Amino acid sequence: MNKNVGLIIEKSYNIFKDKTKLKALEPKIIRAGIYGGLPWDCQTTDVVSGCLSFDKVCYANCFVAREAFKKGIAFGARQFNILNKEILKEDLNHIDCNQKFLRNGWNSDPSWNWKTVLELCKLVREKNKHIILNTKFLIPPAKSFMKQFLRLSVEFRVSLSALDKRYAIEQKMDLINEYKKMGGLVIPVLISAKFTEKFLVQKQNDIVKYITENDLPGSEIPLRVYEKSPMIELIDLNMSTKINKTKEIWFGLLYKNELCMPCTSSTSKLYTGLSNNKSSKIDRSYLKKIWVDPFPTHEELKKTNCIRIPEKIGYFQE
Numbered sequence: 001m002n003k004n005v006g007l008i009i010e011k012s013y014n015i016f017k018d019k020t021k022l023k024a025l026e027p028k029i030i031r032a033g034i035y036g037g038l039p040w041d042c043q044t045t046d047v048v049s050g051c052l053s054f055d056k057v058c059y060a061n062c063f064v065a066r067e068a069f070k071k072g073i074a075f076g077a078r079q080f081n082i083l084n085k086e087i088l089k090e091d092l093n094h095i096d097c098n099q100k101f102l103r104n105g106w107n108s109d110p111s112w113n114w115k116t117v118l119e120l121c122k123l124v125r126e127k128n129k130h131i132i133l134n135t136k137f138l139i140p141p142a143k144s145f146m147k148q149f150l151r152l153s154v155e156f157r158v159s160l161s162a163l164d165k166r167y168a169i170e171q172k173m174d175l176i177n178e179y180k181k182m183g184g185l186v187i188p189v190l191i192s193a194k195f196t197e198k199f200l201v202q203k204q205n206d207i208v209k210y211i212t213e214n215d216l217p218g219s220e221i222p223l224r225v226y227e228k229s230p231m232i233e234l235i236d237l238n239m240s241t242k243i244n245k246t247k248e249i250w251f252g253l254l255y256k257n258e259l260c261m262p263c264t265s266s267t268s269k270l271y272t273g274l275s276n277n278k279s280s281k282i283d284r285s286y287l288k289k290i291w292v293d294p295f296p297t298h299e300e301l302k303k304t305n306c307i308r309i310p311e312k313i314g315y316f317q318e
């Protein structure tokens with residue numbers, strides 16, 4: 001019988017169950033780049049502070065949620081952050097002119113507040129920067145929003161995993177296809193792992209097949225699982241490497257040939273999107289230029305026992 005993934009996810013953060021002790025985050029002013037107090041010029045503050053409750057955290061493995069719970073923060077109590085146009089415009093004026101794209105979706109998900117995200121995208125586009133929204137489509141955008149995002153050439157990067165429920169995968173794929181058909185650029189991002197459970201291996205293979213058969217420019221982020229997490233029972237430990245510093249298990253990139261796009265943190269600051277939204281039409285020499293600081297592949301990890309992870313992963317903004 002298949003293991004109940006939902007139940008394993010639910011119990012993974014049980015140590016933080018005593019919610020009465022947790023405090024909600026304060027709403028923040030939405031800022032951009034280093035001038036705005038963020039660690040990188042490509043970054044914008046999330047439109048919401050907080051995201052999901054301890055029993056719903058994505059793949060029981062959100063570093064941001066874990067850090068928040070450890071600090072006594074009620075990560076599931078979302079607060080709308082404040083967009084002050086003048087402050088944001090001033091921040092945008094100070095972004096390095098060689099930083100050609102900005103991203104949103106870092107310590108939360110843009111889908112919690114599409115209206116504010118749209119305002120943010122408009123301001124970023126006024127400064128002639130490309131914008132990437134890293135999302136799990138926790139709230140699907142209405143068609144009217146999709147049309148406006150398209151007009152602003154917004155790029156969506158949508159995370160998917162075999163650990164998602166079937167209906168969630170289908171919903172994300174429908175939205176991915178809809179935006180692609182409209183002419184928009186959308187990158188499905190597989191959160192990959194080596195699983196012990198056959199049904200998860202099959203689901204992951206199905207996602208990769210879907211991305212390649214639909215000629216989508218896919219990307220990949222290897223899942224990292226805390227060694228004491230109940231999730232470990234789903235993970236093929238024989239195939240893994242441990243990151244000693246964080247006590248996490250991971251596998252490196254498993255599908256570098258099939259999923260050709262770098263993840264956002266491995267993307268050159270000169271990136272301005274793609275001229276075509278079909279994988280087969282991407283200029284491979286351009287692709288080579290935009291890969292920076294890549295994760296090691298699974299084979300490289302096995303050979304060198306390399307445990308380095310890019311700096312832009314694992315930073316919690318309180």
Ligand code: SF4
Nearest residue numbers: 051058062107108109
């Ligand atoms: S959507 Fe992102 S920030 Fe929110 S719980 Fe999932 S991984 Fe964490």
